[in-house]
Amino acid sequence: xxxxxxxxxxxxxxxxxxxxxxxxxxxxxxxxxxxxxxxxxxxxxxxxxxxxxxxxxxxxxxxxxxxxxxxxxxxxxxxxxxxxxxxxxxxxxxxxxxxxxxxxxxxxxxxxxxxxxxxxxxxxxxxxxxxxxxxxxxxxxxxxxxxxxxxxxxxxxxxxxxxxxxxxxxxxxxxxxxxxxxxxxxxxxxxxxxxxxxxxxxxxxxxxxxxxxxxxxxxxxxxxxxxxxxxxxxxxxxxxxxxxxxxxxxxxxxxxxxxxxxxxxxxxxxxxxxxxxxxxxxxxxxxxxxxxxxxxxxxxxxxxxxxxxxxxxxxxxxxxxxxxxxxxxxxxxxxxxxxxxxxxxxxxxxxxxxxxxxxxxxxxxxxxxxxxxxxxxxxxxxxxxxxxxxxxxxxxxxxxxxxxxxxxxxxxxxxxxxxxxxxxxxxxxxxxxxxxxxxxxxxxxxxxxxxxxxxxxxxxxxxx
Amino acid sequence: xxxxxxxxxxxxxxxxxxxxxxxxxxxxxxxxxxxxxxxxxxxxxxxxxxxxxxxxxxxxxxx
Numbered sequence: 001x002x003x004x005x006x007x008x009x010x011x012x013x014x015x016x017x018x019x020x021x022x023x024x025x026x027x028x029x030x031x032x033x034x035x036x037x038x039x040x041x042x043x044x045x046x047x048x049x050x051x052x053x054x055x056x057x058x059x060x061x062x063x064x065x066x067x068x069x070x071x072x073x074x075x076x077x078x079x080x081x082x083x084x085x086x087x088x089x090x091x092x093x094x095x096x097x098x099x100x101x102x103x104x105x106x107x108x109x110x111x112x113x114x115x116x117x118x119x120x121x122x123x124x125x126x127x128x129x130x131x132x133x134x135x136x137x138x139x140x141x142x143x144x145x146x147x148x149x150x151x152x153x154x155x156x157x158x159x160x161x162x163x164x165x166x167x168x169x170x171x172x173x174x175x176x177x178x179x180x181x182x183x184x185x186x187x188x189x190x191x192x193x194x195x196x197x198x199x200x201x202x203x204x205x206x207x208x209x210x211x212x213x214x215x216x217x218x219x220x221x222x223x224x225x226x227x228x229x230x231x232x233x234x235x236x237x238x239x240x241x242x243x244x245x246x247x248x249x250x251x252x253x254x255x256x257x258x259x260x261x262x263x264x265x266x267x268x269x270x271x272x273x274x275x276x277x278x279x280x281x282x283x284x285x286x287x288x289x290x291x292x293x294x295x296x297x298x299x300x301x302x303x304x305x306x307x308x309x310x311x312x313x314x315x316x317x318x319x320x321x322x323x324x325x326x327x328x329x330x331x332x333x334x335x336x337x338x339x340x341x342x343x344x345x346x347x348x349x350x351x352x353x354x355x356x357x358x359x360x361x362x363x364x365x366x367x368x369x370x371x372x373x374x375x376x377x378x379x380x381x382x383x384x385x386x387x388x389x390x391x392x393x394x395x396x397x398x399x400x401x402x403x404x405x406x407x408x409x410x411x412x413x414x415x416x417x418x419x420x421x422x423x424x425x426x427x428x429x430x431x432x433x434x435x436x437x438x439x440x441x442x443x444x445x446x447x448x449x450x451x452x453x454x455x456x457x458x459x460x461x462x463x464x
Numbered sequence: 465x466x467x468x469x470x471x472x473x474x475x476x477x478x479x480x481x482x483x484x485x486x487x488x489x490x491x492x493x494x495x496x497x498x499x500x501x502x503x504x505x506x507x508x509x510x511x512x513x514x515x516x517x518x519x520x521x522x523x524x525x526x527x
Contacts, residue, residue: 331492331498334486335477335503338476339507347510349521349522352522
């Protein structure tokens with residue numbers, strides 16, 4: 001057991017463990033567990049040795065330790081890591097030169113004392129909710145290796161879910177943190193759009209791309225989130241507002257108003273997903289149902305914006321290197337690049353309207369809750385999901401509950417809940433995550449609710 | 465989807481591919497037409513959503 005981020009910092013501070021010994025344990029865990037899961041696409045052990053030695057040096061000199069001192073972590077392979085090629089899950093990037101520097105949030109994690117051990121597998125170009133990567137292999141679910149880890153940040157969720165590292169970083173355009181967090185049973189934070197800088201991150205859809213952490217507990221999310229906050233002028237979407245640290249004394253204020261999202265979010269949640277929501281609602285004392293009426297159209301708007309921006313971004317290489325793109329993404333990307341401008345403008349207008357509806361909802365509620373995925377993790381290669389008598393392609397269907405929320409940029413903490421629902425024992429052993437959705441810039445509320453659920457024993461990691 | 469819409473989408477895709485400088489074989493074009501028709505189906509709900517005339521779009525641009 002590698003431990004939690006806060007636990008590791010405490011042990012290193014007290015001298016019970018050294019950063020070097022934590023790193024050695026992490027390397028052994030990677031060696032033992034990764035071959036069966038395929039989380040890692042690169043290991044950065046030389047760098048990790050240097051970073052761990054620096055932490056142990058600080059302690060030996062009696063100097064104060066940074067907030068993530070000696071905590072091992074890994075990043076989705078779309079973040080620039082100095083000296084490593086930024087693959088973004090694609091063959092078309094494999095021959096690129098190695099990154100000359102770190103992505104902004106990787107540099108901030110390093111400054112906070114975290115120890116980078118590697119880069120993680122993902123869906124090609126972040127386009128999809130699975131990590132069944134044509135070039136770099138399938139990342140499997142640590143709870144059940146016959147099932148997928150979800151995506152696109154599948155390696156990030158699986159590495160935490162398997163107990164290899166306590167922290168990872170991922171990105172979320174339409175659900176790519178929340179869906180794999182749900183399927184692998186880990187905590188994930190998608191902050192408000194523009195909260196964390198994306199500089200040095202391989203883009204997909206500039207209008208929708210978010211970055212954020214995964215962790216094996218809520219304090220790990222909070223510590224890493226605080227370490228990564230702050231403006232960065234290199235990312236034009238990054239809000240030029242000061243860091244607003246949430247700290248580790250997360251407590252839900254009395255009288256908080258919580259709404260359970262019905263309508264679209266109930267229709268597309270199967271019995272296990274509904275059970276997860278009920279468990280979370282009961283623990284939070286939430287009884288009132290509400291609706292985000294524009295959810296369906298917000299999802300559609302996200303689809304159009306994603307297709308158009310993703311297609312336009314990759315058009316030059318689709319012309320030159322079509323066969324080097326994976327079969328699951330190339331025709332979709334080309335089709336996206338043909339979307340007429342009127343569709344995109346209309347989608348962006350719808351997006352603004354959906355945002356306004358959500359803001360009105362937050363006059364009545366402080367927090368909204370919904371399932372993070374419509375069902376438990378699908379089997380690898382499973383083509384469709386059956387949700388309440390309706391069939392939907394797995395690739396698109398896994399994001400049906402996350403897309404409407406990221407389309408309007410709201411902060412969400414996803415927590416692992418274990419509904420004990422399903423036809424088979426294997427299904428009953430799987431989690432479905434719950435989205436704790438806050439008003440813009442209220443990550444503190446999302447994290448405090450997550451902490452409440454964790455302390456109540458409703459949201460927790462279960463190592464395989 | 466009606467046959468007429470089918471044909472019109474396929475024609476649009478062929479014209480747009482040419483306009484954007486792509487050159488694909490028939491099997492590749494058929495797959496792209498299929499993907500584009502899925503996008504078109506989803507786009508309909510975006511067009512059907514009632515919007516105030518003066519509602520603004522929401523792209524990010526901060527000079």
